[in-house]
Amino acid sequence: MLKRFLNKFIYLLNLVVAVFFVLSFIIPYVPLKIVPILAVVSLGIPLLFIVNIFFCIYWIYKAKKHFVISLSLIVIGLLVFDSFYQIEPKTELVPSHSIDIMTYNTRLFNKYDWMDDENIPDEIIHFINEQHPEVLCLQEFDMDYKDAFEEYPYQVFSKEDNNKSIQAIFSKYPIKDFKVLDFESSNNAALYADLQVANYTLRVFNVHLQSLGVSDPNAISNQEPKRLLKRMSSMFSKQEEQAALIRSEIDASSHFNIVTGDFNNTQFSRVYRLIKGKMNDSFIERGSGFGRSFDFKLFPMRIDFILTDDRLEVVDHQNFDVSFSDHYPISSTLSL
Numbered sequence: 001m002l003k004r005f006l007n008k009f010i011y012l013l014n015l016v017v018a019v020f021f022v023l024s025f026i027i028p029y030v031p032l033k034i035v036p037i038l039a040v041v042s043l044g045i046p047l048l049f050i051v052n053i054f055f056c057i058y059w060i061y062k063a064k065k066h067f068v069i070s071l072s073l074i075v076i077g078l079l080v081f082d083s084f085y086q087i088e089p090k091t092e093l094v095p096s097h098s099i100d101i102m103t104y105n106t107r108l109f110n111k112y113d114w115m116d117d118e119n120i121p122d123e124i125i126h127f128i129n130e131q132h133p134e135v136l137c138l139q140e141f142d143m144d145y146k147d148a149f150e151e152y153p154y155q156v157f158s159k160e161d162n163n164k165s166i167q168a169i170f171s172k173y174p175i176k177d178f179k180v181l182d183f184e185s186s187n188n189a190a191l192y193a194d195l196q197v198a199n200y201t202l203r204v205f206n207v208h209l210q211s212l213g214v215s216d217p218n219a220i221s222n223q224e225p226k227r228l229l230k231r232m233s234s235m236f237s238k239q240e241e242q243a244a245l246i247r248s249e250i251d252a253s254s255h256f257n258i259v260t261g262d263f264n265n266t267q268f269s270r271v272y273r274l275i276k277g278k279m280n281d282s283f284i285e286r287g288s289g290f291g292r293s294f295d296f297k298l299f300p301m302r303i304d305f306i307l308t309d310d311r312l313e314v315v316d317h318q319n320f321d322v323s324f325s326d327h328y329p330i331s332s333t334l335s336l
Contacts, residue, residue, distance in 0.1 A: 002135065003030070003139065006063075007062070010055075010058065011066055012017070014055045014059075014066065014069060014070065015069075017048060017051050017052060018052075018069055018070070018073055019054060020041055020044075021048045021073045021077065022040055022073070024041050024042060024045050024048060024077075024268065025077070025080050025129070026261075027041065027042045027268060027269065027270055028269070028270050028272075028273040029270070030204065031270070033153040033274060035066065036185065036201060038114050040232055040233070040236075041150070041228065042265070042266060042268045042269045042270075042302075043266060044266075045077075045084075045216045045266065046084055046266075046270040046300065046301070047080070047200070047298065048077075049054070049074065049077060049084070050076075050299070052070040052073055052074050053070070053074065053107065053327070054107065055069075055070040056070040056071050056074065058250055061142070061251060062227045063328065064263070066316070067203050070240075070318065074215040077140075083266075083289070084267065084290060084300075084302065085238065085289065085290055086283065086284065086288050086289065087288065087305065088288040088292065089286050089287075090131070090320070091315065093290070094155065095336075096176065097198065097335065097336040098315065098333050098334060098335050098336065099134050099135060099173075099197060099202070099307060099333070099334050099336065100134045100135070100332075100333050101133055101134065101135040101136075101137070101204070101258065101331065101332055101333075101334065102128070102131060102133035102136050102306075102322070102329055102330070102331035103137040103138075103139070103206070103260035103261055103262075103304060103306060103330055103331075104124075104128070104134070104136075104137070104139070104280055104304075104325070104327065104329035104330075105136050105138075105139040105140050105208070105261075105262045105325060105326075105327035106124055106139070106140055106141060106142070106325050107140050107142050107325040107326055107327065108141075108142045108145075108196070108325075109121040109124055109142045109145055110324070110325070111142050111144075111200050113307045113325075114168075114326070116245075119254070120210040120324050121142075123324050124324045124325070125148045126151070126311060127320075127329070128149065128329075129149070129151070131320075131331065132151065133331055134146050134148065134171070134299055135170070135171050135172070135195065135204060135206065135276070136152065136168075136169070136170040136171075136173045137167070137168070137170075137206040137260040137261060138167070138168045138169075138170070138206075138335065139165065139167050139206065139208040139261055139262045139327075139333070140165050140166070140208070140262075141157065141166045141167060142166075143157070143160060143166060146156045149170050150291060151172065152170035152171060152172055154170070154171040154172070154174055154175040154176040154193075154195075155168065155169070155170050155171070156168070156175055156191065156193050156230040157169075157191075158180045158190070158191045158206075159180055159182070159311070160171070161284065162228055163198075164187055164189055164333075165208055166186060166189075166204045166208070166245075167185055167186050167189055167190060167191050167207075167208055167261070169191065169192075169204060169206050171192045171193065171195055171204075173195040173197050173202075174195065174196045175193045175195060175196075176194045176195070176196050177193070178191060178192060178193040178194065178199065179192055180190060180248075181245060181246065181249065183210070183238070183242050184193060184239075184241075184244070185238070186210055186238055186241070186242070187207060187211075188208045188210050188211060188299075188324070189208060189225060190205060190206060190207040190208060190209075190242070190246060190260065191195075191205075191206055191260055192204060192205040192206070192249065192254055193206075194255060195335065198336065200255075200256055200336055201255045201256065202255060202256045202257075202258060203255040203256065203257050203258070204258045204260065205246065205249070205250075205258065205259040205260065205261070206260055206261050207246060207259060207260065207261030207275070208237050208261055208264075209242050209243065209261075209262065209263050209264050209265065209271060210236075210238040210239045210264060211235070211264050212232060212235050212236075212241060212264055213294055221295065221321045228282075230300070236265075236271075236309075239263075239265060239269075239271045240270060240271055242271075243270075243271040243274040243275050244274060245308065246259070246277070247274055247277065248277055249323070250275075250277070252277075256309045256311060256336075257279070257308075257309045257336070258308050258309065258312070259275060259276075259305070259306075259307040259308075260305065260306050260307075261304065261305070262303060262304050262327065263266050263275070263305055264303055265303055266301060266302060266303055267305075268303060272305070273295060275307065276307055278310055279307040279308055279309060279310060280306060280308045280309075280310055280312075281306075281307055281315055281318075282305075282306040282309065282314045282330075282332035282334075283302065283305070283306075283317050284315065285314035286314045286315065286316050286332070287317040287318040288317075289319070291319055291330075292319065293327055293328050293330055294326065294327055295320045295323070295326045295328070296325070304327060304328075306331075306332045308332070308334055312334045312335065312336065313335040314332055314333075314334060314335075315333050315334070315335050316333035317331070317332045318331050
């Protein structure tokens with residue numbers, strides 16, 4: 001009797017998870033203002049995959065046909081979404097005409113002592129100089145370290161404002177032009193720089209979309225669900241407006257476009273799909289593992305991206321496991 005009740009309860013739970021998983025399939029195509037809760041569901045899609053795998057294993061172990069529900073959803077999910085786990089790609093020779101680019105949210109170089117290590121700024125600087133990418137895009141930059149990267153003669157920054165997160169682009173290639181993209185009613189911003197690389201002009205975007213403030217699962221669980229949902233819905237709506245602005249700039253550009261930065265949302269979200277369009281995702285092309293770029297305790301979360309014009313070939317992608325911020329740096333080598 002108890003076993004039968006337990007199986008019925010697990011089956012009911014399986015159906016509830018299945019409903020949320022089906023809803024997740026339409027997330028990239030529905031404006032967030034219409035159904036804002038879908039954006040919240042998008043954050044948990046990796047977890048939905050994992051839970052369905054457990055359901056599938058459980059029902060197979062119990063020799064029940066119920067496993068077909070979860071197995072079908074897993075297969076459909078893999079077809080609908082880009083994979084969130086990549087197998088190690090084959091090594092390719094780096095072509096002679098290539099460019100290395102890195103993006104990293106530095107969290108103000110630990111300016112407000114979030115981490116108990118006073119050497120964080122020096123460690124970040126040492127790490128970057130050791131990797132020496134040709135183009136460096138930093139989010140949440142601290143202008144106190146403006147002169148710390150001497151090997152980059154060309155530098156541009158978003159507006160220096162006490163209420164704004166500063167984005168920075170450092171380049172070894174000449175910067176012909178740049179533009180700051182201000183986000184209305186937001187502490188975040190973006191900018192792009194036009195780089196002269198051989199006979200090409202590369203337009204490099206450095207993006208920092210609206211922050212959600214969900215880095216600590218304990219802080220989330222302590223908030224009233226209705227208030228939390230309302231706040232997150234507002235943040236997601238802002239993200240969609242910001243993503244639309246960036247997409248309009250990409251569409252208006254005749255150059256080779258590269259979008260880097262902290263989207264504060266996953267590859268399953270509408271804002272990611274809106275910005276990405278037909279661009280290539282360096283992790284999908286040449287990455288491996290889960291591609292974790294943010295220190296979230298519940299599951300590996302990828303919210304930092306390098307997206308490239310489809311006229312550029314991604315020949316390498318790296319995720320670095322260095323704990324100097326709440327984000328992890330990523331880099332990519334692109335063939336011209």
